[in-house]
Amino acid sequence: MAPRPQPPRLPQPPHQPPYANQSPDWLEPAMAANGIGSWDWDIRADRLVCDARALAILGLEELGPAGGGADDGEEPAITAEQFLALLHPEDAVVVRRRVERAVASLGQCGAYYRTVFPSGEMHAVRFRGRVLADEDGRPAHMVGFVWDATVELLKRRRADRAATVREERTLFIREAAKALSEAVTTADVARVFTELPLPGIPPDGLILAVLENGRIQILAASGYDGDSRPPHDHVPLDADHPAALALRTRTPVFLASQREYRQRFPGAWAPVVGHPKHAWAFLPLVASGRPIGVCLVSFDEDHALDHEERTLLTTLGGMVAQSLARARLHDAEHELAAGLQRVLLPRRVPPVPGFDSAVRYLPAGTGLQIGGDWYDVVPLPSGHVGVVIGDVQGHDVHAAGVMGQLRIALRAYAAEGHPPAAVMSRASRFLADLDTGHFATCLYAEVNVDYGVVYAVRAGHLDPLVRRSDGSAAVQHIAGGLPLGVDPEQGYPVTRFGLDPGEVLLLCTDGLVESRRIDLDEGMERLRRVFAGAPGADLGALADRIACAAADSHERDDDIALLLLRWEGPADTRARHQLRRRIGQADLARIAEVRGELRDAARRWGVGDLSDTVELLASELITNALVHTDRDAMLTARLFHDPENGHQRLRIEVEDESDQWPKRRTPGEQASSGRGLMLVEAMSDAWGVEPNGSGKRMWFELVSED
Known part of the structure; x- marks a missing residue:
């Protein structure tokens, strides 16, 4: 079979750069008007030729005819490596990869890159090129256009900065909200606020002030030293002062300079004269429609806050207001609870010859931190000592009130000299007569000063522990009866046991040994191990160690009372x-x-x-x-x-x-x-x-x- 005849090959036109004479007449004016330069890269000779505009865009004017960069009749040119050396190192890798891929595929490519001019200025450039093949279909030239994109770079930088600031502010709001929500007391709120790093507008001074008795009083400040104390303290609410105006109108007051401050508030200007601050933002703190204080953000230089910055500060002021209101309520409740508990519990444990004692009270970790646990030490007419530990049902104000009445009644019965069984029976009848709906557990023990004999009665309470002279500790079982107030006619059996000199008696409430995660038996064993130890130790340190080892101490849902009593032996001849x-x-x-x-x-x-x-x-x-x-x-x-x-x-x-x-x-x-x-x-x-x-x-x- 004769071979099929091949079509004749048409001659390929020689390659001409885009700026050759074959270009349309309108192309050159269009490129000049838009600041576009052209280039031709001879791939085999590795020779990159640029027109004048391209040289200017690349910062290579010295290669042009005016710069004397080329011999007469020779177009200025650079190699590919020389070109890549002009680029930012991060961008050079991207441009090389894209050009190599275009050459391999006889395709086109484009890229955005940064270049540094000999003057040190950073510019941005965009280029677009296409690979042209020779008669054999192999890559011979890449031709294209280049234009300056520095404006785009600046816009992108501004956009990036704006996005970064927005992200930082969003993160700041989230972190500030978290920190303020975890602030429990007023001091916590003040500490969190004065340590806040405001993003984008780092302040030189921060002040948190509260409204007390018609005056704005500074609670905490940062960015002020001893020579520049804040001049905004003890400001009357009706004064011509930016802080007072912000509170009266519930609207922030922004002052961009000292001149603006002086013009708007001439009456409040005198304390600011010579002060290093030059710009201020007074943010009212309003909670539930009631003004409670002012946040002050200040700067050492003139600073006109833009809309986003003012919005950020206003949002921050709202969060601080809510946190401060909650913290002040907590402080008031805590002070009320602590004061009530101090009144209801003994102010001090009376010294008793022959005995050493230590007491501790730990409020519940939640709620008002007040409860019905109590302890007492009662000198008796016989010269002996009575010790009491008790727990009224509940840990609220009502339980604390019942506890106070019961403690006083039981103390009176003991001080009259009644025996332990009679003291407990009368206390049970007293609580039942109160008709509060509460019951109480209690343990009362009368300790003989002369020779350490203990007569104990128990009403539904925990058994005491005794640490012996050899350092061992054990539970001392006491015959028990019903809790106080349940059956006022019930009697209480008395258990008699002895103490040797130096031995320690421990009485506690169930909050010390029992929690949601620890049952009673496990808690008692844990307490026994902590209680055991070398004799003669300081009772105060021992009480602290026991309290620190309290069950579930971080999220305690019950209060704790603890009493330690050590019999030292007969104190003197009279007592003996x-x-x-x-x-x-x-x-x-x-x-x-x-x-x-x-x-x-x-x-x-x-x-x-x-x-x-x-x-x-x-x-x-x-x-x-x-x-x-x-x-x-x-x-x-x-x-x-x-x-x-x-x-x-x-x-x-x-x-x-x-x-x-x-x-x-x-x-x-x-x-x-x-x-x-x-x-x-x-x-x-x-x-x-x-x-x-x-x-x-x-x-x-x-x-x-x-």
Whole structure:
């Protein structure tokens, strides 16, 4: 088969640059009018030829005929690398990549790049080019146009700056709102405001002032030193002053210069004379329609704020106003709660000889930070000490009020000398009679100063803990009853245990050991571990350590009361040789308890040989006082040393409030009573009856040889 004949190849016109004579007549004037230059890059010879306008756009006028950059008859030219060296390094990479891709594909390309002129000015240039092939279809030339885009660069920079400022301001508003929302107190709001970095308009001074008693008073300031204290303090609301005007009109006042300040507010100008600030923005703080203060933003140079800047500052003023109003309300509530709690709790723990004590109260972490937990230490008529820990249901103002009444009542019952069971029963009846709908848990303990015996009663409360002399700690179980106010007729059993010198008794409320995430058993074990330790430690430091380890301390939803009591042992001879006890009229079982204490005291005082006699005779006097009167009786036992005669004298006194004196009788053989005074007279070394105010005092003495 004969080969198919090929069509004849048409001759290709030689390549001519766009500025050659073949160009239309209108092209050159059009390019000149629009500032467009042309160029031709000989790819194989790596020779870039530009017309005069292109050289000017590229900053290469020195290569033109006027600059003497080329020999006669030779067009000025540069290589591709020389051209790329003129570009910004970041842009040179982009231009190279696009040109190489266009050459490879015999296509076209365009780019926007920055170039630095020999004078150091930054310019922007746009170019558009197309690759032309030779007769063999290989890339030979790239021709195109170039024009100055510096105006576009400036516009883009301004747009970028504006976008950046808007982004910064949006971020600032978000961060400021977050910081102000987390500010709890007025001091927190003042700190946050005076540390704000305003974007785009960094101020030289910031002032936060509040309206108090008709005057604008500075709360906090930054950007002012000792020599330039703010001249805007204690300004009356009706004054001719920009801050006062802003508050009265609820409208910001902007002053761009000292001249404007002087012209608009001549009456307030004098304090500003010589002041380094030259521009101000007074922003009223209005919350719920009520003016509460002023924000002041100042500058060291004249500064006319534009619309966006004023909008930003006005928005900031609104946020500060809401935060400040909330913080002031919090401060007022906190001060009210703290003041009420200070009044309801003991102002101080009275010192008791032979004891060291420490107390702590931690309010709940939420709400008004006030509650129904309380503690108390009560010196008793016997010379001993009563300790109380209690918790009224709830942690609000109502619970705190009930707590205050109950604390005072329980303290009064204890101070009258009633035994622990009677103190608790009367307190329960008192709370029930208040009819508040609240109940309370409580633990009351009477601690014997002489030899560390504790008589404790518990009404639905936590058991106490005891830290022994070896540093170990354990829960001391106490027989319990119902919470106070639930059943006013219920009695409370007494649990007796002892303390050795140096041992510590811990009483607390359930907020210390129980939370939403920690149950009671786990909390008690955690408290026991914290409480255990070396004996002799400072009780204040120990109380702080226990309080710091409180369960769920960061989000505590219950208040905490804590009381530590350490028995140091008998404080002196008087305390060691004296015992006082009140016996209630309806508490005859107390007589057996007092007899046991008298026997223990006699043994500890070194007159154990008198214990049987003193127990019998004291029981007779107490019974006589209770049977023949309708009031309580008070027993006092004292030991006196008589070094001259070489013996010790034990004196027992029983006081009552009856004016009826005892009569000595001679009972018959079958009589069931009447022998008490006969026994006292027969077995004591001395006895008698003395008047005591509205009542009397019966006494007897027993002598023991040293």
